[in-house]
Amino acid sequence: MQMIKKRVILDDDQEEVHENPPHIFYCLCGQMALILGCALEYLPLRKRDRSRVIDSKQYAHKKFCKNEDTQVYIRRQDEGIDTQYRKKCLKCGLLLFYRHAQNSPITFIVDRALSVEANDASNIHKQVLGSESEKVIKNIKREDRGKTSSVTVSRLDEEEELEARELANSYTQNACVIEKQLERKATEE
Structure with missing residues (x-):
């Protein structure tokens, strides 16, 4: 009979990290629509309709919107047909996001549909989360x-x-x- 010793090494570390607050985006009516881990400018741009692309595998985000079950077809000049499953604002029903398939990890942000500041509560995210990284x-x-x-x-x-x-x-x-x-x-x- 052979004895095997299992060696377990425990190591506790602490490191200080600067945490950047999430970016909050609002519908034009002032309803909060998106919390994103980065600024919109860092997202890839779809040249066809100037929408920003969120890949859920790459970017942490949370959307606040109504899902539309209907499928919309858009004919693009010389570029074929787009299929869209649309997501609209909870408050006013404005089109904010769309996907090409219902369960797709890729979401498109409609050009100029979101604002950094809410109409009623400008800079509220700075008041709540703090403007500087913590x-x-x-x-x-x-x-x-x-x-x-x-x-x-x-x-x-x-x-x-x-x-x-x-x-x-x-x-x-x-x-x-x-x-x-x-x-x-x-x-x-």
Whole structure:
């Protein structure tokens, strides 16, 4: 009988990374329509109709729109026919995106359909997310042969914010209890 020893090496690393906030785009009516990991200018341009191309395998994104089940055919001069499955704004119904197949990973953004600023709430994404990139701590735990088993990304002041919220909640709850006790004493007297 032969004994085989398994050697496991655990390695914990921390590195600071600058996190860029996501880009938020709005329909012309002011409805939020797209959250994208990069600016629109970095997306490939489709010359045929000047639409921007989002490949879901390459770019992290989230669309807020209504799916149209109907198939639309568009005849292009000397270039054949385009098939479009359209996606429209939730609020006003404006055409924002389309795909050539319903389950295609490629989505096209209609030219000039999105705006960086909402009509009512200009620069709201800067107020919510902050205009500058934030410093974050990235915890990496490696196990045996450098395989990454888990990656945790957290903001530096995330823990402080949680503690402050918990403290504020406990003060509020204590104030409610004291107020009820005072009301009971006042009604008893």
